[in-house]
Amino acid sequence: xxxxxxxxxxxxxxxxxxxxxxxxxxxxxxxxxxxxxxxxxxxxxxxxxxxxxxxxxxxxxxxxxxxxxxxxxxxxxxxxxxxxxxxxxxxxxxxxxxxxxxxxxxxxxxxxxxxxxxxxxxxxxxxxxxxxxxxxxxxxxxxxxxxxxxxxxxxxxxxxxxxxxxxxxxxxxxxxxxxxxxxxxxxxxxxxxxxxxxxxxxxxxxxxxxxxxxxxxxxxxxxxxxxxxxxxxxxxxxxxxxxxxxxxxxxxxxxxxxxxxxxxxxxxxxxxxxxxxxxxxxxxxxxxxxxxxxxxxxxxxxxxxxxxxx
Amino acid sequence: xxxxxxxxxxxxxxxxxxxxxxxxxxxxxxxxxxxxxxxxxxxxxxxxxxxxxxxxxxxxxxxxxxxxxxxxxxxxxxxxxxxxxxxxxxxxxxxxxxxxxxxxxxxxxxxxxxxxxxxxxxxxxxxxxxxxxxxxxxxxxxxxxxxxxxxxxxxxxxxxxxxxxxxxxxxxxxxxxxxxxxxxxxxxxxxxxxxxxxxxxxxxxxxxxxxxxxxxxxxxxxxxxxxxxxxxxxxxxxxxxxxxxxxxxxxxxxxxxxxxxxxxxxxxxxxxxxxxxxxxxxxxxxxxxxxxxxxxxxxxxxxxxxxxxxxxxxxxxxxxxxxxxxxxxxxxxxxxxxxxxxxxxxxxxxxxxxxxxxxxxxxxxxxxxxxxxxxxxxxxxxxxxxxxxxxxxxxxxxxxxxxxxxxxxxxxxxxxxxxxxxxxxxxxxxxxxxxxxxxxxxxxxxxxxxxxxxxxxxxxxxxxxxxxxxxxxxxxxxxxxxxxxxxxxxxxxxxxxxxxxxxxxxxxxxxxxxxxxxxxxxxxxxxxxxxxxxxxxxxxxxxxxxxxxxxxxxxxxxxxxxxxxxx
Numbered sequence: 001x002x003x004x005x006x007x008x009x010x011x012x013x014x015x016x017x018x019x020x021x022x023x024x025x026x027x028x029x030x031x032x033x034x035x036x037x038x039x040x041x042x043x044x045x046x047x048x049x050x051x052x053x054x055x056x057x058x059x060x061x062x063x064x065x066x067x068x069x070x071x072x073x074x075x076x077x078x079x080x081x082x083x084x085x086x087x088x089x090x091x092x093x094x095x096x097x098x099x100x101x102x103x104x105x106x107x108x109x110x111x112x113x114x115x116x117x118x119x120x121x122x123x124x125x126x127x128x129x130x131x132x133x134x135x136x137x138x139x140x141x142x143x144x145x146x147x148x149x150x151x152x153x154x155x156x157x158x159x160x161x162x163x164x165x166x167x168x169x170x171x172x173x174x175x176x177x178x179x180x181x182x183x184x185x186x187x188x189x190x191x192x193x194x195x196x197x198x199x200x201x202x203x204x205x206x207x208x209x210x211x212x213x214x215x216x217x218x219x220x221x222x223x224x225x226x227x228x229x230x231x232x233x234x235x236x237x238x239x240x241x242x243x244x245x246x247x248x249x250x251x252x253x254x255x256x257x258x259x260x261x262x263x264x265x266x267x268x269x270x271x272x273x274x275x276x277x278x279x280x281x282x283x284x285x286x287x288x289x290x291x292x293x294x295x296x297x298x299x300x301x302x303x304x305x306x307x308x309x310x
Numbered sequence: 311x312x313x314x315x316x317x318x319x320x321x322x323x324x325x326x327x328x329x330x331x332x333x334x335x336x337x338x339x340x341x342x343x344x345x346x347x348x349x350x351x352x353x354x355x356x357x358x359x360x361x362x363x364x365x366x367x368x369x370x371x372x373x374x375x376x377x378x379x380x381x382x383x384x385x386x387x388x389x390x391x392x393x394x395x396x397x398x399x400x401x402x403x404x405x406x407x408x409x410x411x412x413x414x415x416x417x418x419x420x421x422x423x424x425x426x427x428x429x430x431x432x433x434x435x436x437x438x439x440x441x442x443x444x445x446x447x448x449x450x451x452x453x454x455x456x457x458x459x460x461x462x463x464x465x466x467x468x469x470x471x472x473x474x475x476x477x478x479x480x481x482x483x484x485x486x487x488x489x490x491x492x493x494x495x496x497x498x499x500x501x502x503x504x505x506x507x508x509x510x511x512x513x514x515x516x517x518x519x520x521x522x523x524x525x526x527x528x529x530x531x532x533x534x535x536x537x538x539x540x541x542x543x544x545x546x547x548x549x550x551x552x553x554x555x556x557x558x559x560x561x562x563x564x565x566x567x568x569x570x571x572x573x574x575x576x577x578x579x580x581x582x583x584x585x586x587x588x589x590x591x592x593x594x595x596x597x598x599x600x601x602x603x604x605x606x607x608x609x610x611x612x613x614x615x616x617x618x619x620x621x622x623x624x625x626x627x628x629x630x631x632x633x634x635x636x637x638x639x640x641x642x643x644x645x646x647x648x649x650x651x652x653x654x655x656x657x658x659x660x661x662x663x664x665x666x667x668x669x670x671x672x673x674x675x676x677x678x679x680x681x682x683x684x685x686x687x688x689x690x691x692x693x694x695x696x697x698x699x700x701x702x703x704x705x706x707x708x709x710x711x712x713x714x715x716x717x718x719x720x721x722x723x724x725x726x727x728x729x730x731x732x733x734x735x736x737x738x739x740x741x742x743x744x745x746x747x748x749x750x751x752x753x754x755x756x757x758x759x760x761x762x763x764x765x766x767x768x769x770x771x772x773x774x775x776x777x778x779x780x781x782x783x784x785x786x787x788x789x790x791x792x793x794x795x796x797x798x799x800x801x802x803x804x805x806x807x808x809x810x811x812x813x814x815x816x817x818x819x820x821x822x823x824x825x826x827x828x829x830x831x832x833x834x835x836x837x838x839x840x841x842x843x844x845x846x847x848x849x850x851x852x853x854x855x856x857x858x859x860x861x862x863x864x865x866x867x868x869x870x871x872x873x874x875x876x877x
Contacts, residue, residue, distance in 0.1 A: 054454070054455060054459065054463065055434060055437050055438045055454050055455075056437055056438075056440075056455075056459065056460070056463030056464075056465050057463060058440075072821075076825060077825065077829070077858065078825060078828075140632070144629060145628060145629060162628050162629040162632065164629075164632045165628075165629060165631055165632055165839070252573060252631045252632045252835075253631060253828075253831040253832040253834075253835045254631045254632075254832065254835045254836060254839070254841075256828065256831075256832045257832065260828075268824065268828070269824060271430075271431070272824075273820050273821075273824040274434070274453075274454035274820070275820065275821065275824065276454075278821075
């Protein structure tokens with residue numbers, strides 16, 4: 001034991017590298033290269049957030065401007081609006097969207113008929129494979145005055161309106177359609193966690209007289225809790241990154257006030273108005289907040305549940 | 311231990327990263343610097359070599375400076391970034407398949423490598439990469455920083471001195487049409503692009519066609535015994551009648567859309583013209599020469615009052631702010647009145663509807679007169695034209711210019727518009743007539759697709775397009791008599807000419823306007839649907855646009871406009 005411990009890290013690494021050289025060559029190296037080439041090298045482009053970048057010049061040639069773009073953003077009238085909308089939309093997503101796949105997985109776990117279970121699973125996965133553009137196309141036509149949603153509203157005694165032009169309806173539509181297209185796919189990870197829960201515990205609980213619901217609460221849920229916590233940390237870590245595609249496809253000038261988030265603002269500034277430096281600064285600000293949130297949640301989780309990303 | 315490892319790993323990664331990019335960067339720098347200096351040397355050498363010549367034969371150069379074909383004994387390759395027209399991309403991969411270009415290659419011995427992968431993104435990528443094709447055809451004025459930045463940063467060549475030498479035909483057109491010449495140059499007289507225009511080769515005049523304007527269902531008017539509306543008030547009455555009657559005869563009086571509007575500014579903008587304003591910067595109709603920002607003027611308020619009335623009374627489609635285009639209402643035969651460009655797509659739709667309903671008749675309406683008597687044209691035909699520039703990467707500037715110039719010579723104008731004599735057109739009583747064989751085909755192609763195999767007449771390609779093309783094509787119905795008369799009627803033109811802002815003005819302006827236009831767009835839509843009240847919220851709205859810095863943005867445009875006037 002003592003001798004093994006004396007080997008330094010480098011010696012062990014060397015040995016390991018030699019022993020599993022093909023494994024490292026074919027699996028670790030490509031992955032490492034991927035991260036270097038596509039994730040770390042592009043980081044150097046972030047400096048244009050502190051520069052006055054012009055597309056016809058190289059990044060090095062452009063003059064430094066310090067935090068000017070950040071100041072511009074913080075003093076812009078859209079700063080609070082986009083920040084507020086980003087937070088509201090992701091919090092709603094977290095509150096309503098996060099539990100959905102968990103509840104679904106728990107329910108599915110109770111289904112005894114395996115054929116039915118498989119069919120339900122497949123059907124719920126399907127929306128995940130439908131392109132966002134197509135989903136938004138569906139939403140747009142369903143929300144139209146003569147669309148499906150209005151048919152339902154009228155059935156329950158409401159009046160028809162153009163839902164996508166309404167500030168009140170935008171967020172519910174956005175969140176609900178997100179849950180619809182994502183909960184089946186999102187439940188996969190929980191279902192796999194469920195399969196590793198010790199079956200003997202169920203038997204013991206059954207003998208002790210625990211009812212089905214009690215077994216679910218006291219055995220199944222604690223069994224997948226680490227998975228839930230890890231997923232939660234990652235969700236909170238991306239709290240500030242509401243994807244822009246779906247919002248871009250659904251919003252209109254009339255709903256900017258409730259729908260315009262940081263990523264759509266970055267899109268408009270960067271790709272529509274060609275203000276690359278400014279949009280990089282906004283995007284960088286967004287990422288910094290995300291990292292802070294990630295570290296914060298991770299710390300809290302480590303203190304409370306001993307589950308941690310690192 | 312673990313921490314140190316991570317730290318080490320990070321260091322290694324960063325080192326590798328920075329080494330990789332810095333080395334890549336410098337080598338790229340060197341090569342691009344070498345390229346540009348080479349190109350510069352060449353262009354200065356060219357112009358230096360030619361100035362002495364030019365001085366002797368300046369008169370000659372201005373009228374002729376004839377090219378001799380082929381342009382080179384050895385085959386020359388040039389690359390060309392240009393959008394492929396929709397009708398053409400349906401039937402061919404590149405423009406190399408057009409008979410005119412086959413002929414041109416034979417004539418000039420210049421082979422073109424066509425790059426049709428065009429979009430705002432690929433354009434930006436191309437500029438950022440520093441690897442340019444020899445020629446670029448794009449809306450250069452819309453590039454980041456505008457044309458001045460492209461010249462300053464040595465992307466495109468300044469052609470002011472080269473054009474009279476190597477593009478005499480184009481230069482002659484510009485000299486003969488000073489108004490267009492002014493629109494296509496920079497403030498200091500710099501020439502940099504070749505643009506497409508409709509040409510009368512005999513008189514050397516540039517001819518304009520209006521293709522966008524108000525349109526109405528004449529058969530609905532006839533059905534109700536109504537007159538063609540001439541003012542916005544009359545339009546209102548007509549729309550009310552369209553709403554209250556079962557125009558399409560399906561037993562349902564509610565499904566007609568009296569005025570079909572799609573999102574964006576196309577349809578709204580034209581109605582704004584009747585109130586003497588635009589949804590953008592424009593020339594103040596009261597004080598021509600003063601630039602105002604339309605959406606905060608009193609005229610705009612009146613326009614919004616009118617639109618609000620139409621919306622509240624159900625005269626426009628209620629989803630106008632999210633509806634992609636008014637076209638779907640037209641194709642369903644539900645739209646009574648709309649504003650659109652009479653492109654070939656719309657014409658085809660009209661033709662289909664005519665097959666179903668023989669009475670169906672969609673006709674052009676003269677620009678409507680507003681309550682204050684304005685009848686402004688807001689069709690911006692020539693704002694920021696798409697043009698071809700030669701880049702600094704081009705090693706055969708002379709050949710490139712001569713090659714581009716061919717399409718502006720009398721012969722080139724004819725052949726580029728009509729294709730090959732005897733194959734796609736023939737002279738009938740001294741009139742170039744497109745042959746019927748070319749218009750029809752067995753492949754199920756439309757007429758436009760079919761003729762595009764031979765000629766460039768229907769597309770926006772930099773040539774002097776023979777205007778006689780439009781006189782004989784069905785697909786271009788809007789170019790004919792009545793429509794042109796109606797849409798040329800507008801009394802005042804409040805549209806901005808294609809002014810050019812300096813790099814600084816451009817960056818100030820686009821920074822301010824990006825935020826302002828987002829705000830304004832939301833606001834005017836809210837005014838129309840009544841979420842904001844024109845009585846109580848208007849002043850606050852105007853004030854906040856002023857607070858966002860609109861004055862500074864107007865000043866930028868005004869300065870550019872003043873320089874334009876002095877060109």
